[in-house]
Amino acid sequence: MNLNKIAMVYFLRESYALKSKLFLVLCLFVGLFYGVSTAYSQSSIKENILKVNGKISTEAGAPLMNADIHIKNTFIATQSDEDGEFEIDLMAGDVLVVSAFLMKTSEITVRSGDYISINLAANAELLDDILLSQKKKQEERVSTPFQNVKSDSRGFPKQSLLNKDFWPGDISVYESLVRNPLLSGRPGGGLSFQRSRGQINPSPALVILDDVPVDQSVLQQLDPDQVQSVSMVRSLAGSIKYGSLGAGGVIYVKTKNTFNFDDNEGGKSRSALATDNEYSENLLSIEESFEDSSYIAQLKSAQSFEQAKDIYDQHTVSLGVSSLLYYLEASDFFTQWDPLYSHHILSQLFRLSNNNPKVLLGIAYQCEQLGRHRQAAYVYQELMLMRPDHVQSYLDLAQVYTQIGNYKLASSLYRQMLYNTIPNLDFRPIEFQIITEYRRFLSKFRSKVKFQGLPNELLIPNSRKTVRIVFEWTNPLTEFELQFVSPDKKFYNWRHSAFDNKGFIESELASGFSTKDFVIENAARGDWIININRLSEDNENIPTFVKYTIYKNYGLQNETTETKIVPLNKVDMKVTLDAISG
Missing domain, CATH: 2.60.40.1120 (Carboxypeptidase-like, regulatory domain)
Structure with a gap:
């Protein structure tokens, strides 16, 4: 048994009480409430x-x-x-x-x-395109560091410092910032936001001094006493505004007086605003674009629960286990007749899954969409035992333990991930997501866990009106695009593709995670649109599912959440996934 399994066997001993509570969930999954279906089972064939x-x-x-x-x-x-x-x-x-x-x-x-x-x-052909693209980006970065370019950024929350937060002994703003845990730097070198493992050369942070983009060297000349505030931004609002120039994050510096560090010829101010990201499309919603399969159409034609069950039984015989999408859509359909029978379908799928992680993730996603978090917890525990070398397994467990009220286990997992104490695993690729979620956890459930010894940064609750969107997906090899459109019709694209995000996917495969989060700050000023498009072929019988959770008023007492899942094999063109009202 490897060290990961030893560590988690020990961890799960602590969760004995939780597993006892989940016993009825296990009973549901092995089909004790309904008879065993006559559907074809792959695992039942032993001969040959x-x-x-x-x-x-x-x-x-x-x-x-x-x-x-x-x-x-x-x-x-x-x-x-x-x-x-x-x-x-x-x-x-x-x-x-x-x-x-x-x-x-x-x-x-x-x-x-x-x-x-x-x-x-x-x-x-793809490798050649990637090499050409990388060469072009390097040339652009060297020759025109302040040009207007397309957006290509990462979404993370903002942290702020006021003048009173600077250390009295600092002789420059740079010295104050280089100690910040969100930033990395070296004496005499540039500042960049902490990055995931596998990203060898992180992009430098863009510095905006009194609304003017300046070289980072200005920070080493600037006296902290002259500064009113510093804000560090890694959010969608920042990336849409400044485009790929802010791909490494944006550091806003507001001085007590106005200083002009502009050295452009002719005294023209340097603009960092992206210019070619105007949005003018009028897309179908995802609901409008999806058509029911003939099987689901037959289910919907049923006039009674008994008739619907008969149709479902016929389908399972004819389809066997060739369609993950059918089982999940059937489960969703039967919630209107009998939630217990809907769960029976998921338990049947669980038994037929052959421990395929993509199928089990699809089941867990569906449980979460339906609000069945205890059932999801059981599936995520099974996935963790199957894949103890995947960092996503531990993050999923911490999230679902929070949902079912097992705060001590959730906090224990967050701590282990934060301090990288689980053997043979490195959580740095999802470090910012861990920090963001643990801070939210502590702001809501601090009274239920021990928090002594944690960094003060984690104990500062969010005070801003923030929307956070977390995406997860079942297949790291499937390519897709997310597009965010701001209220002023500026768009930002994030692509999960080898061409646009080769390093991200390599890190994803090496560490075992499939997640990306985006933050929209001060979202009250209008409506945001989220679009999605599939960029590659997908497996028809085990399609890729994307799960997304929208948190409004993130980390505040009036926070609301909504989780939905999308089968990517049904996304044949770019469609509007959701809209967020500010």
């Missing part, structure tokens, strides 16, 4: 099963880690290890579908139980 071992490599022979291997039209899947090795149970004639980041997908028909070596070809 072949245990196949193999290796996934590049054409040059280099092993490929985290390659996805699944049997076509089933839920049976596995991943390659650090040596490219894998093991999977299948039947002669099954087709393996193999995919990996930056590689072309391959299909192989397996005829015997012999060891198989699979070489994937690189997606050469």
